[in-house]
Amino acid sequence: MIEFENVSKSFWTGRTRKIILNQATFRVELGNSLGILASNGAGKTTIINMMAGLEQPDEGTIRRSSRISFPLGFMGGVISRHSATENARYIARLYGLDPDYVESFCRWLCDIGEYFDMPVGTYSSGMRSRFSFALLLALEFDIYLIDEGMPASTDAEFNRKAGAVLRQRLQEATVIVVSHQASTLEKFCKQAAVLKNGRLTVFDTLEEAKRLYDYETQG
Ligand SMILES: Nc1ncnc2c1ncn2[C@@H]1O[C@H](COP(=O)(O)OP(=O)(O)OP(=O)(O)O)[C@@H](O)[C@H]1O
Numbered sequence: 099m100i101e102f103e104n105v106s107k108s109f110w111t112g113r114t115r116k117i118i119l120n121q122a123t124f125r126v127e128l129g130n131s132l133g134i135l136a137s138n139g140a141g142k143t144t145i146i147n148m149m150a151g152l153e154q155p156d157e158g159t160i161r162r163s164s165r166i167s168f169p170l171g172f173m174g175g176v177i178s179r180h181s182a183t184e185n186a187r188y189i190a191r192l193y194g195l196d197p198d199y200v201e202s203f204c205r206w207l208c209d210i211g212e213y214f215d216m217p218v219g220t221y222s223s224g225m226r227s228r229f230s231f232a233l234l235l236a237l238e239f240d241i242y243l244i245d246e247g248m249p250a251s252t253d254a255e256f257n258r259k260a261g262a263v264l265r266q267r268l269q270e271a272t273v274i275v276v277s278h279q280a281s282t283l284e285k286f287c288k289q290a291a292v293l294k295n296g297r298l299t300v301f302d303t304l305e306e307a308k309r310l311y312d313y314e315t316q317g
Pocket residue numbers: 109110111116118136137138139140141142143144145278
């Protein structure tokens with residue numbers, strides 16, 4: 099479970115205050131994946147980062163009683179001068195998992211050949227996102243945090259393999275996805291919320307959330 103109670107967050111831009119959340123209270127239970135619809139700049143990444151504990155709220159409380167992933171695409175724990183092999187084994191040890199398993203799972207999913215043993219700093223952005231997605235799937239979490247759906251990979255084979263593993267994982271895990279388009283959320287969640295001007299409105303169905311989102315983005 100992850101719970102926000104009266105959480106507020108804003109940024110001072112030098113001239114105005116950009117409000118991301120204003121006294122938001124909501125809860126995501128295990129087994130009840132949530133999609134959050136918000137237009138660009140509304141605060142999707144900030145909310146996901148707060149859920150992961152990478153960013154702190156200005157006010158209010160965030161409670162977690164489950165294993166919450168780092169956000170998909172987050173490379174903060176990855177050391178650029180080390181290879182994917184070294185990073186995968188190091189992160190496995192941090193999480194108390196078998197380094198051989200995490201390394202071989204990531205090697206299989208990334209499928210980047212000899213680059214897996216080269217420094218991550220030499221990777222293309224597609225290779226980096228494949229590696230970070232593989233790492234996320236190799237570790238076991240109760241709640242997965244995903245910013246804008248699938249990774250920015252154009253490799254069809256990777257997307258097929260990663261999608262299959264993710265679907266399998268979702269049978270047990272819960273996902274929180276933020277996106278600016280409803281079609282990204284369809285694959286993951288039944289319940290959905292709309293974030294606009296610091297207000298997060300949660301609906302039981304994506305259909306209802308989509309109606310408000312379409313109304314607000316057109317209006
Ligand atoms: N540290 C910061 N200082 C000042 N403004 C910030 C900071 N971080 C984010 N912002 C601003 O807060 C707003 C929300 O940012 P965020 O990255 O969370 O939005 P987003 O919905 O994920 O955007 P996008 O869809 O464009 O990726 C943006 O206007 C951004 O410029």
